[in-house]
Amino acid sequence: xxxxxxxxxxxxxxxxxxxxxxxxxxxxxxxxxxxxxxxxxxxxxxxxxxxxxxxxxxxxxxxxxxxxxxxxxxxxxxxxxxxxxxxxxxxxxxxxxxxxxxxxxxxxxxxxxxxxxxxxxxxxxxxxxxxxxxxxxxxxxxxxxxxxxxxxxxxxxxxxxxxxxxxxxxxxxxxxxxxxxxxxxxxxxxxxxxxxxxxxxxxxxxxxxxxxxxxxxxxxxxxxxxxxxxxxxxxxxxxxxxxxxxxxxxxxxxxxx
Amino acid sequence: xxxxxxxxxxxxxxxxxxxxxxxxxxxxxxxxxxxxxxxxxxxxxxxxxxxxxxxxxxxxxxxxxxxxxxxxxxxxxxxxxxxxxxxxxxxxxxxxxxxxxxxxxxxxxxxxxxxxxxxxxxxxxxxxxxxxxxxxxxxxxxxxxxxxxxxxxxxxxxxxxxxxxxxxxxxxxxxxxxxxxxxxxxxxxxxxxxxx
Numbered sequence: 380x381x382x383x384x385x386x387x388x389x390x391x392x393x394x395x396x397x398x399x400x401x402x403x404x405x406x407x408x409x410x411x412x413x414x415x416x417x418x419x420x421x422x423x424x425x426x427x428x429x430x431x432x433x434x435x436x437x438x439x440x441x442x443x444x445x446x447x448x449x450x451x452x453x454x455x456x457x458x459x460x461x462x463x464x465x466x467x468x469x470x471x472x473x474x475x476x477x478x479x480x481x482x483x484x485x486x487x488x489x490x491x492x493x494x495x496x497x498x499x500x501x502x503x504x505x506x507x508x509x510x511x512x513x514x515x516x517x518x519x520x521x522x523x524x525x526x527x528x529x530x531x532x533x534x535x536x537x538x539x540x541x542x543x544x545x546x547x548x549x550x551x552x553x554x555x556x557x558x559x560x561x562x563x564x565x566x567x568x569x570x571x572x573x574x575x576x577x578x579x580x581x582x583x584x585x586x587x588x589x590x591x592x593x594x595x596x597x598x599x600x601x602x603x604x605x606x607x608x609x610x611x612x613x614x615x616x617x618x619x620x621x622x623x624x625x626x627x628x629x630x631x632x633x634x635x636x
Numbered sequence: 637x638x639x640x641x642x643x644x645x646x647x648x649x650x651x652x653x654x655x656x657x658x659x660x661x662x663x664x665x666x667x668x669x670x671x672x673x674x675x676x677x678x679x680x681x682x683x684x685x686x687x688x689x690x691x692x693x694x695x696x697x698x699x700x701x702x703x704x705x706x707x708x709x710x711x712x713x714x715x716x717x718x719x720x721x722x723x724x725x726x727x728x729x730x731x732x733x734x735x736x737x738x739x740x741x742x743x744x745x746x747x748x749x750x751x752x753x754x755x756x757x758x759x760x761x762x763x764x765x766x767x768x769x770x771x772x773x774x775x776x777x778x779x780x781x782x783x784x785x786x787x788x789x790x791x792x793x794x795x796x797x798x799x800x801x802x803x804x805x806x807x808x809x810x811x812x813x814x815x816x817x818x819x820x821x822x823x824x825x826x827x828x829x830x831x832x
Contacts, residue, residue, distance in 0.1 A: 408816055412808035419812065422701025426729070508730035512700055515732060515832050523807050533772050594772050 381562035387427035388455035394420030446628035450618040457608035458552035460617040478541035485524035493578040502570035532593025648685040667707040678737025691723030699812040754831040794819035
């Protein structure tokens, strides 16, 4: 259950974050791309919440899980809640940086291609079905992000500088991928979940290959603080994101539209 | 009639009623692409009688977040009501929908409608990077002028003029299931129903 929420919260939070580009993306095609990307992620989140709610059997629904939990109950990676901006971005409403969006989508999609591929063999048949479906979608997400990573990195001096800055900013947050939380370890042990640490070499290969083509330099490992969003310890940015996303449902409980 | 999207597990319905329902379902079109039917799209997977006697129409989503799915379920529920059949719509995820289930008729209708149909068996990811600048290492003024430095040719036939000198603008188009392409000969943009 907590493992499903981890997967669902990842998809929902990044889906909500990327949807901020709707109406604001650098060009129309990318506006469409981000809206499509968010639609896929929110669709994946819905399937996972529905499955989690059915397992919980305590009256929870996809809506109560998405709209009536607070930030400390969310189990997403900290990486996914950050604004589309540089470190110390005070709010999510400042100037958005397309390179930050692309680098994050790339780092996360590269992981999820591997995770969904593994989960397609999950001992939980419903999770396996969701994974097989999501895998097809995330392959397109990875391709989109990778294409843009190369376009920016091996692009103009300014696009290269921004892509490198975004990579330097975001890569340390991916350390959170590799430390298993208790629900992750439990799910992996019974064959329902993915042992993410075992995917690390494959992820590194995907990342390094793309960075080479993008002429970007992988920043040295810092071995610093490892974020723990998946344990419910979030940055200050998540509650603002949830505040916006949840306000309607909380102002009008049980409303349908 | 679908060829690859053959109904499965349909044996428990009275044959006449089943034929009548399939016929009626064959009239329902895709809410987003009204030239093709839900059956031709491979979205309607099966028709069966549940343990409680209700008829179940099994559908599968194209994309997880496809907003047309609610409309499709509503359309089918309305059809069952019109036909006087007590029944419901059931969503099934596995096996995951693939564009390979779309029938040849659907391909032709899409093409005539201006949407390039998906390549069969091409599920997976090709790379067609659009570039701001020529690839690193490429030298010389002539390479700067070569279109190939900026676009890669997709080989997807343009639904307007048939040229395969086309390129992808974006892997995400006007709906979740389509990509944006353009033809480098007739210079028209077009939608490509992308393989999934």
